[in-house]
Amino acid sequence: MADISVILPDGSTRSLPLGATAGDLAADIGPGLAKAALIATVDDVEVDLSASLADGQQVSIITAASDAGLETLRHSTAHVLAQAVLEMYPGATYAVGPPIQDGFYYDFDLPDGATISDDDLEAIEARMQEIIAADQPFERHEVSAAEGLDLFADHPYKREIIETVAMASTAGGKGDSADELADEVSGDGRISYYRNSDTFIDLCRGPHVPSTGRLGHFKLMSVAGAYWRRDAGRPSLQRVYGTAWASRKDLAAHLHRLAEAEKRDHRRLARDLDLLSWPTELGPGLAVWHPKGAAVRRIIEDYSRDRHDDGGYQFVYSPHIARSELWETSGHLDFYRESMYPAMEMDGASYLPKPMNCPFHVLIYKSSQRSYRHLPIRMFELGTVYRYELSGAVHGLMRSRGFTQDDSHIFATREQAPAEIASLLAFVLSVLRAFGFESFDARLATRPQEKSVGEDAEWDLATEALREALTAAELDYAVDEGGGAFYGPKIDVDVRDAIGRSWQLSTIQVDFQLPERFGLEYVGADGGRHRPVMIHRALMGSIERFFGVLLEHYGGAFPAWLAPVQAAVLPVAASHGDYAAEAQARLSRAGFRVEVSDAQEPLGRRIRAAKLQKLPYVLVVGDDDVAHGTVGVNARGSDGDERGVPLEDFAARLGDEVDAHR
């Protein structure tokens, strides 16, 4: 019998009998691998373990240890979900069910507009576990598109997938709409489907795990509405979300992370720590800042102002509304009218609340004749803007309808722009690091196909300048094709928080358009008039959002330099009240934010209250402390407490911590 020889990832070769499958290879390498194997890649194409191998192929066995393996696991679990739902809801039909970050979803259309509720998820999970216990094989089949249409005769969404992807490809080329469905089936005029019981098949490109018994560490998370093919004009489907993992331990760890994230939810912490609230009387997306929240915000803003002072920025202010003519000139009315609050008609003019600060800064630039000697001009404003976010998009501080940007606009010559952008990026990262963020992801967003203005050459020039700045900053970045603003390309910087989530904060945008639209000029060394480049930059993005991210990053336990209350002084008994007040006064004079919690209640109770407020320090003072001028220091996060610390020593320690931003 003839043998074939395949090449393994480490470069070695292995002989197998003719007709051997990827699964056979895994078994040949070792029983451990055979057990862990989920799929394989053959010449970099993912295939089922049941796929036959041919001589000379590069083969790699994929387990759940890799992203590809985990994705397959999730995709297969989605199929099991579909099988369970179709069995439990007669007449239901199914649309698509891909793997996503941490899990999967599947979209269903139930008969007579029936809906799945969260309470139903447990029963569906139970049915899924039965299917998994039955260890049904995932059998791959390939048929022509026409046969596929017959096979899925009762399932219009599946038919539409076959028609848009498989059919379109045979007619030559596939449109944009087919791309998003391309994961479902291959586009060569034939389709593949998987059968895992007499009654259940699903259209799918694959690959899948060998059998349902390989699954099991999953949990259904929620139900939501979603449109068929993301189109608001198409039917609304029931989308069931689930999470799936390689092991019970991984699943438990994921659920634990979610619970941690929920504990860190800034809306919950904002209430528990009395930082801010969202009275319904104000309307969606509008918050009021309570004294403690305002205290933290003020520290953030003051720090930002200090850094901008040092960075050579000039501080400006601008009003909250402006006449519609301004927004016509700037282009906002053309491109973003639907996101702007509507006009107020006054004295024959209409005034609109500002969604951005840029045009005002442009007018400041324009207020006098500028020379190349003055450039670059860096303007800075904490400017509050209003944007009519869709009601469903509003989310606490992360997406609000009124917010304050730490906005700056830099006017520079074209020659200055690249260097200016590079130093700007360094400035941005330096400030973010000062707030405890260490890990960043950057994106370079290029010209949108629609909704943009300007010449291609200018876009290319600007995009290149941004690219160079990213390289200079040694920042890894992804390219977001078409993700730019209507007036120019941009760099977005995301930060990673303490539990690994990513948040978009900073943005740097190059703009040739506004200078053009407003006719900005400077006089060059040659005596001629030239057009400056404008660079838009928001560092924290919005103060509100930045505050929300910080709150979740620290889980409410702000470092001492940011904490609204840095220490509470707790007299053991009422007789120590005077000393406690004196200690507070001395610390306050030294510039610290300190409260006294007097002896109306038992000490343990007051300590507990202070701990729940996540104060950096609880200072207990009793007879010994009164006698020696000391305090008992109970630091947040430490096990025990330190007795008899001289007040001056504590003040010095707190001062060091504040200076170091710890």
Place this chain on the structure above:
RNA sequence: GCCCGAGUAGCUCAGUCGGCAGAGCAGCUGUCUUGUAAACAGCAGGUCGCAGGUUCGAUUCCUGUCUCGGGCUCCA
């Protein structure tokens, strides 16, 4: 804006198969005067999100609406 779900005391929640609405915590008052994460007692607190409808009677059933949560879309 659209889909799904939820709105009961400041917070977390229970409850009423249509018949005067409950607990814990928080708050207030009093007693206790405490050495490192919950002293004791009492008081007060609700048009059961809002508006219509059905009903002898609605917090409960129906309709609409507002707000919130999850998702879609969007995010200058």
